[in-house]
Amino acid sequence: MPSAPNTSKFVAIVTGANQGIGKAIVAQLAHRPTSSLIYLAARDEKRGNEAVDELKNGLPADTSIAFLHLDVTNEASINAAAARVKSEAGIVNVLINNAGVAAKGSAFDGEIAKWTVTTNYTGTRKTTQAFLPLIPENGRIVNVSSTMGRLGQVSKELQDQFSSKSLTLDGLDKLMDQFVASVADGTYASKGWPQQAYGVSKVGVTAFSRVLARQPEITSKNILVAACCPGWVRTNMGGEAAHLSVEDGAKTPVWLATADKQEILEGGKLENGLFYRDRKHVEW
Structure with a gap:
């Protein structure tokens, strides 16, 4: 019989964490003066384990980092990861959805739109759904979005739909599907969409954060939901010219995961599910 999960530790999952921002998030979470179990989640097992080996040196005695195999584009992989964490830890205090992709250069077609949206938006949505039952009262969900996902890049009609307080998760799925379909058939511009797969995928991630924050399973457990932009960062995606x-x-993701909730919500002045950059709320 497996041992009972250890619920005394702060448990966090960071997706897409074998390199770049995700790896840095894991490192910063792990070096807090809090007994912690940090899951470094990634689809590449070899690179994920190498990242764990690199980061585990010098950790506080009561903190550990574990590799978690998780491909956000594969539902079976997501469900297997959730089952493992449920068995080992029992809870997830913080889920940071960091995994994402962006096509290089100016290439733009139906396949690129589908790949980008499937990874960045659908992957975030399905990963959150799988782990949500493990997130306890006052837990947190942090979705790494981007300023490139600004709402103003889509038509006024689409802006109204994305920002509507009556938008449902199913309705948001349909909007994202409409974008992919309109790119595939060449009608995207006439329907109010930009020639920007990454940007639209991040519109979806930020909108998802807003819609998710209104769901009963979130409000009943007082879970904090936030989207954020990490800034222009020197990564494989951001390039060497980036200034951060x-x-x-x-x-900012670590601040949203760990700071006092009253500080994040400015003493209750802000709604749940908003967008942040440089550790402060900014307009979407």
Whole structure:
């Protein structure tokens, strides 16, 4: 019989964490003066384990980092990861959805739109759904989005739909599906969409955070939900010209994961599910 999960530790999961911002988030969470179990989640097992081996040196005695195999584009992988964490830890205090992709250069077609949205938006949505039952009262969900996902890049009609307080998760799925379909058939511009797969995928991530924050399973457990932009960071995605280090890029996600909730919500002045950059609320 397996041993009972250890619920005395702070348990966090960071997706897409074998490199870049995700890896820096894991490092910063692990070096807090709190007994912790940090799951470094990634789809590449070899690189994920190498990242764990690198980060585990010098950790506080009561903190550990474990590799978690998780491909956010594969539902079976997501469900297997959730089952493992349920068995080992029992809870997830913080889920940080960091995994994401962006096509290089100016290439733009139906396949690129589908790949980008499937990873960045659908992957975030399905991963959150799988782990949500493990998130306890006052837990947190942090979705790494981007300023490139600004709402103003879509038409006024689409802006109204994305920002509507009556938008449902199913309705949001349909909007994202409409974008992919309109790119595939070449009608995207006439329907109010930009020639920007990454940007639209991040519109979806930020909108998901807003809609998720209204769900009964979130409000009943007082779970904090937030989307954030890490800034322009020197990563494989951001490029060498970016002015921020990965350590800088990790600061806002880590702040949202660990800071006092009253500070994040400005003493209750802000709604749940908003967008942040540089450790402060900014307009979407």
